[in-house]
Amino acid sequence: MKPNTFYRAVILSWLLLTGLPAAAEDLLMARSPMTFPEAMLKLQNTLKKYNHTLSRVQRVDIGLTAKGYKTDKYRIVFYGQVEEIQQLADEYPQLIPYLPHKIAIFAEEEDTMLVAVNPEMLFETDDPKLQAIMKKWHQDLQRIFKDMRVE
Amino acid sequence: MLFRVPLYLALCLIVGASQAADNTRGEELYRQHCAACHGYDGNGGVGVPLTLPDFQYSVTNNYLKTTIRHGRPGRVMPAFPSMSNADIKALIQYIRQWAPGKPYRYPITPVGGDAKHGEQLYQQHCAACHGPNGEGGKGTGLTFSRPRDLPIIAPALNNPGFLKAASDQFIKATLMNGREGTPMVSFLQQGLTEQDINDLVVFVRSFEQNPLPKEQKPLEVKEATIVFESSYDMKTTIANLKDAIIGNNFILIREQTLDDGLVPAGKENPKQQIIYFCNFGFLNQALAIDPRVGLFLPCRVTVVEKDGKVLVYAINPSRLSPLFNNTELNKLCHEMNTSYISIIEDATL
Numbered sequence: 407m408k409p410n411t412f413y414r415a416v417i418l419s420w421l422l423l424t425g426l427p428a429a430a431e432d433l434l435m436a437r438s439p440m441t442f443p444e445a446m447l448k449l450q451n452t453l454k455k456y457n458h459t460l461s462r463v464q465r466v467d468i469g470l471t472a473k474g475y476k477t478d479k480y481r482i483v484f485y486g487q488v489e490e491i492q493q494l495a496d497e498y499p500q501l502i503p504y505l506p507h508k509i510a511i512f513a514e515e516e517d518t519m520l521v522a523v524n525p526e527m528l529f530e531t532d533d534p535k536l537q538a539i540m541k542k543w544h545q546d547l548q549r550i551f552k553d554m555r556v557e
Numbered sequence: 558m559l560f561r562v563p564l565y566l567a568l569c570l571i572v573g574a575s576q577a578a579d580n581t582r583g584e585e586l587y588r589q590h591c592a593a594c595h596g597y598d599g600n601g602g603v604g605v606p607l608t609l610p611d612f613q614y615s616v617t618n619n620y621l622k623t624t625i626r627h628g629r630p631g632r633v634m635p636a637f638p639s640m641s642n643a644d645i646k647a648l649i650q651y652i653r654q655w656a657p658g659k660p661y662r663y664p665i666t667p668v669g670g671d672a673k674h675g676e677q678l679y680q681q682h683c684a685a686c687h688g689p690n691g692e693g694g695k696g697t698g699l700t701f702s703r704p705r706d707l708p709i710i711a712p713a714l715n716n717p718g719f720l721k722a723a724s725d726q727f728i729k730a731t732l733m734n735g736r737e738g739t740p741m742v743s744f745l746q747q748g749l750t751e752q753d754i755n756d757l758v759v760f761v762r763s764f765e766q767n768p769l770p771k772e773q774k775p776l777e778v779k780e781a782t783i784v785f786e787s788s789y790d791m792k793t794t795i796a797n798l799k800d801a802i803i804g805n806n807f808i809l810i811r812e813q814t815l816d817d818g819l820v821p822a823g824k825e826n827p828k829q830q831i832i833y834f835c836n837f838g839f840l841n842q843a844l845a846i847d848p849r850v851g852l853f854l855p856c857r858v859t860v861v862e863k864d865g866k867v868l869v870y871a872i873n874p875s876r877l878s879p880l881f882n883n884t885e886l887n888k889l890c891h892e893m894n895t896s897y898i899s900i901i902e903d904a905t906l
Contacts, residue, residue, distance in 0.1 A: 431590070431635060432635065432879070432880035432881075432882065433635075433849065433852075433880055433881060433882075435593035435594065435849070436593055437592045437593040437596065437597065437602070439597060459818070459819050460818070461816075461817060461818030461819045462813075462817070462818050464833075464854065464855055466840070466851060466854055466855070469810075469835065469837060469840075470837060470840065470841060470844075473837040473838075473841075475837065475841040477841075477844065480844075480848075480851060482851050482854055482855070484818070486819055488816060488819040488820055491815070491816060491819060492816065492826075495815060495829060495861075499784075499861065499863075499868070499870065500781065500782040500784070500870075501782075502782070502815070502829070502859050502861060502870045503782055503783075503857070503858075503859055503870045503871050503872040504781075504782075504872065505815060506815070506818075506819065508852070510849065510851030510852050510854070511851075512848060512851065514602050514603075517596070517597070517602075519593060519602070519603070519848075519849075520593075521593075521849045521851065521852060522852065523852055523877065523880055524880070527880060528781050528876070528877070528880065529781055530779075555588055555589075555592070
């Protein structure tokens, strides 16, 4: 084997071993090493960092405990970018029940879990424009969750 | 010769760097794909703990690899069919940091025995935790967010992912030795003979011949959205929906516009209204099965007036169910779907 060919093979093997993407997941999940109140604050700041507006926080745990059920902290965070939400609702009304976007966030002992649906898996479509929207939505969530995985 | 020395050094560096890269890559993959359920330190959560010494001793790398590759269909653990072999290897290397020693090596010989006798023993000794048909315990691996009876869920022995990953000798060793730190006891100590245990293994293996019951298969639904056109104007449709929600044993939570909180107060679009509602008993039941189902929550319908038509939209819970890879949700999702359709039909027809 010629040296150039050898080095090319090494580099190619290296890229193959380390660079392949993992499979797309149906649910996006992240564990934050922060306690629930810290994680909740960080989520709000992270949404702001990526130009999203927090529209509402649904306090599921409050409703459950008021009815006598035991639960740890559990909230649903609704968020979005107003122009995008309006455009999606107008052009793709089938997305309306999923707007604004939402993330479930709940305490797991000293950590906090975040869960969201992978929109690319939820809406399988042949429409390239809608595919691009779903991809952006997915990438946005990935960025948010990546930030949430670290303190 | 001059070329061979630097080549040898380069290869040594590559091997060393490759192992270090494997560790880093393994940690990166673990944090991205596993830590959410199994915990950063492997102590479990929605997923089972990976740090139990008995678990680390008893599972082979091949068991871990097959489990990562094929998951546990319908039992929360997802499959990673397109993860590269190198990534799986790096991930296993990372998980093995919690191993107290080298894992057992099992003979590859299949176990022989009497499946009929195994079935009798199974119903007597195993069915209480693993279910009469091997369907496993209820709920996710562990969860700290809610109270529960057992520290760890009993695995589904009829699951195709489990049967693919677990060899006969692995199942036999688990039955013989039990699994410390879990409710799984040693059946030798419980008085069974080695032949009884062989019979049990053969019975468990026989699950491969039986198709999974319908309720253990993921739902196959394409449409993510339920949509109905109302026969009434927007105001009447909303009033009808509120009546129907209460009539179907739900509590009204609130009514708001779709863009509420996103646009300044007073600038909302009144032609897109959301009604939120809940049945807390149902919600509590769903969260006990899978704490991630907040994504369904709260129940809602959206009423939209556009081009002279009034349309009512809702999520299709039966489409969301398979995304959780948890077939225990099938029944609840079907019930929720029926409730949505009943409420919307009551209000719009």
